[in-house]
Amino acid sequence: MNANLPSITGFGSVSPFGATAGLLSGLEVEPEPIAAWPNATLRRAYQVQPFNPAKLVPGVKTRRLDRLSCWALVAASLALQDAGVNLDTIDRSRVAVLFASGFGCVELTESFYRSAALNGWTGTDPITFPETLANAPACHVALFHGLRGPNLTLGGENFAAEIALLRAASLLRHGQADRAIVIAGDALSPAVYQWYETAGLLSPACFVSDPPARSADFVPSEGVAALLLESGLSTERRGYAQFAGGRYARSGDSAQAIRHLFPSVPSLVFSAGNGGPCSCDPPAGVFRSCAGQAFSSQSFSRNDARIVASLPVADGLARSGGLFHLLLALSRRPGSGSALMLGTAAGGAFAALRLEVPSS
Amino acid sequence: MILPDPEKTIAVTAIGVVSPYGLGSAALEAGLLAGKSCLAPAADLFPGFSGHVARVASLPDVENPHRYSRSDRLAMAAAEDACAGLPRELLRQSGIVMATTVAGLTEIEPAIAVDPAAWYREAGLARAATYPISRVAASVGEHLGIEGPACAVSVACASGAIALALAANMLLDGEVPLALAGGSDALSAFTASGFHSLQALDPSPCRPFDKSRQGLNLGEGAAVLVLETLAHARSRGAEALAILRGWAMTNDAYHSTAPDTEGKGLASAMRLAMEMAGTGIDEIGYVNAHGTGTPLNDIAETRCYELVFRGRSTPIPVSSTKSYIGHCLGAAGALEAAITILAMRRSALLPTLRLADPIESQDIEYLRGAWRSQDIPAAMSVSAGFGGSNAALVFGSVDA
Numbered sequence: 001m002n003a004n005l006p007s008i009t010g011f012g013s014v015s016p017f018g019a020t021a022g023l024l025s026g027l028e029v030e031p032e033p034i035a036a037w038p039n040a041t042l043r044r045a046y047q048v049q050p051f052n053p054a055k056l057v058p059g060v061k062t063r064r065l066d067r068l069s070c071w072a073l074v075a076a077s078l079a080l081q082d083a084g085v086n087l088d089t090i091d092r093s094r095v096a097v098l099f100a101s102g103f104g105c106v107e108l109t110e111s112f113y114r115s116a117a118l119n120g121w122t123g124t125d126p127i128t129f130p131e132t133l134a135n136a137p138a139c140h141v142a143l144f145h146g147l148r149g150p151n152l153t154l155g156g157e158n159f160a161a162e163i164a165l166l167r168a169a170s171l172l173r174h175g176q177a178d179r180a181i182v183i184a185g186d187a188l189s190p191a192v193y194q195w196y197e198t199a200g201l202l203s204p205a206c207f208v209s210d211p212p213a214r215s216a217d218f219v220p221s222e223g224v225a226a227l228l229l230e231s232g233l234s235t236e237r238r239g240y241a242q243f244a245g246g247r248y249a250r251s252g253d254s255a256q257a258i259r260h261l262f263p264s265v266p267s268l269v270f271s272a273g274n275g276g277p278c279s280c281d282p283p284a285g286v287f288r289s290c291a292g293q294a295f296s297s298q299s300f301s302r303n304d305a306r307i308v309a310s311l312p313v314a315d316g317l318a319r320s321g322g323l324f325h326l327l328l329a330l331s332r333r334p335g336s337g338s339a340l341m342l343g344t345a346a347g348g349a350f351a352a353l354r355l356e357v358p359s360s
Numbered sequence: 361m362i363l364p365d366p367e368k369t370i371a372v373t374a375i376g377v378v379s380p381y382g383l384g385s386a387a388l389e390a391g392l393l394a395g396k397s398c399l400a401p402a403a404d405l406f407p408g409f410s411g412h413v414a415r416v417a418s419l420p421d422v423e424n425p426h427r428y429s430r431s432d433r434l435a436m437a438a439a440e441d442a443c444a445g446l447p448r449e450l451l452r453q454s455g456i457v458m459a460t461t462v463a464g465l466t467e468i469e470p471a472i473a474v475d476p477a478a479w480y481r482e483a484g485l486a487r488a489a490t491y492p493i494s495r496v497a498a499s500v501g502e503h504l505g506i507e508g509p510a511c512a513v514s515v516a517c518a519s520g521a522i523a524l525a526l527a528a529n530m531l532l533d534g535e536v537p538l539a540l541a542g543g544s545d546a547l548s549a550f551t552a553s554g555f556h557s558l559q560a561l562d563p564s565p566c567r568p569f570d571k572s573r574q575g576l577n578l579g580e581g582a583a584v585l586v587l588e589t590l591a592h593a594r595s596r597g598a599e600a601l602a603i604l605r606g607w608a609m610t611n612d613a614y615h616s617t618a619p620d621t622e623g624k625g626l627a628s629a630m631r632l633a634m635e636m637a638g639t640g641i642d643e644i645g646y647v648n649a650h651g652t653g654t655p656l657n658d659i660a661e662t663r664c665y666e667l668v669f670r671g672r673s674t675p676i677p678v679s680s681t682k683s684y685i686g687h688c689l690g691a692a693g694a695l696e697a698a699i700t701i702l703a704m705r706r707s708a709l710l711p712t713l714r715l716a717d718p719i720e721s722q723d724i725e726y727l728r729g730a731w732r733s734q735d736i737p738a739a740m741s742v743s744a745g746f747g748g749s750n751a752a753l754v755f756g757s758v759d760a
Contacts, residue, residue, distance in 0.1 A: 097611070104492075104493065106491075109465075110472070111473070112553075113468070113469075113472060113473035113550075114473035117474050120407060121407065121553040122409075122553070129557055129558060130554075130616055133461060133746055134493055135745075135747045138515075138747065139616055139748060139749075142613045143615070143748070148613045149610065150610065150611070151515065151749045152522065153515055154511060155493040155494035155512035156512060157497075157498045157510065160512075163509070167511070170526075170529045171529070174529055190473075190476055191472050191473065194476035194477050195480065195485060195488055198477065198481075198485055199485055247509075247535070249507055250506065250508065252507045348507075
């Protein structure tokens with residue numbers, strides 16, 4: 001372990017597995033029929049089931065928030081709980097909040113459009129408008145916990161979560177914060193789901209009856225994962241993993257980027273899927289095409305590399321699933337050592353992260 | 361002032377702009393120095409709209425225009441303007457950090473929320489595909505053949521300044537040799553309706569920092585700054601237009617839309633940026649304010665400047681250039697950074713237009729009337745936004 005690297009000391013999540021502090025267990029979940037959209041044709045997705053946030057986060061008020069802001073607030077709070085951080089004892093101006101999303105507050109954006117359709121543009125709701133902004137979830141986390149450090153909302157074509165994690169580590173490295181809560185995820189809405197369906201990207205498993213002739217293997221998902229990244233920890237409190245940096249690019253030589261990150265062969269490879277609603281490479285394929293180029297598949301097999309496949313429930317969080325992929329990989333107790341988390345996407349886009357996973 | 365290690369000094373080596381004055385920083389500079397207001401009535405933005413806006417009259421043609429939103433096209437034009445003359449290979453390796461709040465909302469209509477399937481049948485999928493905030497950065501990458509990392513920033517009206525701060529961090533981290541950083545937002549019925557519903561719009565041309573101010577006017581535009589380390593700029597013989605000496609980001613944690621009435625969060629960002637820059641309060645020669653013209657923002661900002669600059673030998677010169685080009689939302693911080701650099705390079709203290717009766721303060725000189733010639737070795741651009749986010753950028757001249 002390297003004392004100079006920031007550590008992931010807490011996880012929180014609101015996902016189809018429920019609202020959870022720490023790692024997940026019982027990783028079996030199936031897409032469920034979407035009952036929340038009464039006018040829509042019945043379809044299936046991996047969904048977050050309704051829950052009472054106040055039972056998990058004392059004092060939290062979420063009545064006026066959309067689901068994404070609510071989940072971000074709960075997941076961030078659970079990550080802080082999991083890390084055992086008492087905010088009353090630390091300088092809250094030194095805590096950053098970074099939120100990554102593919103579609104932002106799309107539910108309230110649709111609601112705002114709906115009000116414009118019904119009442120005209122002069123009859124829209126002033127309460128809803130500020131909550132449509134993409135940074136509303138990060139704002140609510142800062143407001144509830146009194147966090148006055150940098151507050152950022154970020155996006156990326158495929159790897160918004162990975163980008164947020166890298167930027168968080170950069171803030172810590174440059175002394176612009178001591179701790180960073182990194183949050184990533186999305187909520188499904190009728191217009192987003194319908195876009196996938198019209199584009200022919202949905203898996204036959206999404207259709208309650210009569211799947212169309214043209215289909216793919218994508219099952220949309222929703223939820224939010226959060227982690228706490230802290231710098232300067234003592235060796236006895238080092239958390240789930242240390243974050244040792246990464247690279248991402250729109251296109252380019254992922255193998256070269258991986259070699260830059262790993263002077264020697266990594267012990268573990270976590271697949272972070274394709275970052276988009278398209279067919280996900282099996283992890284072995286990801287390994288061969290990218291990691292294999294960097295180190296050759298022979299050296300990997302000699303070192304008994306363990307490859308942790310991505311799960312469809314995280315693949316379904318197109319664009320923002322990176323933290324959820326990481327949480328699911330660590331929840332499967334993959335072993336210890338240097339880990340490569342790798343996502344690849346169309347056009348040669350990739351995100352490669354290096355983590356140091358301690359022995360449990 | 362002594363510049364630190366050139367490897368750790370961030371230089372601005374090019375500025376690309378699309379503003380209501382037109383394409384290019386020369387048009388922006390000429391318009392500002394002429395004191396020309398771009399604000400005009402825009403009843404056609406949506407039925408019932410009676411506000412003033414600042415519009416970009418025309419945009420360069422692009423291939424496959426149906427694939428891009430107006431915010432994308434503003435960004436693509438500004439980025440192309442910034443990158444003229446850059447070696448293709450260097451551009452390919454560069455990073456992109458682009459801010460937006462509107463992104464593709466310009467391309468989507470209310471009917472999408474009533475019957476999405478019918479709307480997609482009618483309008484196609486491409487228009488809705490411009491909705492994610494990431495599309496603006498990706499469009500710049502596609503347009504210019506950039507393969508490096510592309511990051512989208514959406515932190516309300518502080519977005520553009522935050523994009524520059526994050527790009528500076530990326531350069532110090534050695535992630536990219538050069539970064540294109542900025543912001544782009546187009547006028548849209550969605551945002552106009554939102555600010556209209558909040559009663560935040562001044563139906564007349566806005567009057568930031570005037571006692572009679574009534575609200576903001578919306579604008580549109582994009583600015584992209586080319587950032588690289590000073591050492592990298594020198595190695596390729598590029599002229600540094602200015603040095604980004606300090607940057608900081610904070611949050612008020614006060615209210616979801618209203619600023620901290622005492623301006624403490626923004627003051628904290630300004631102090632941190634000055635600390636990073638190694639500048640004292642007497643060394644800052646000009647502040648390009650957030651200055652929206654809303655009653656709440658401008659009084660909070662005034663309190664903030666009093667907190668930060670009290671004790672200066674002379675009142676701090678402050679103006680809001682939103683009085684020229686409106687509030688360009690996610691692009692505002694980048695456009696105002698560009699304007700701050702132009703003001704430094706022209707030694708021009710730009711006034712706030714239509715400022716007749718400024719908020720009283722012993723610590724602040726709210727600039728008005730004609731522009732004034734004055735050497736500005738260091739200047740600050742500040743931004744704030746819904747959600748309580750603040751950003752401050754300190755620029756220094758290359759010679760200082």
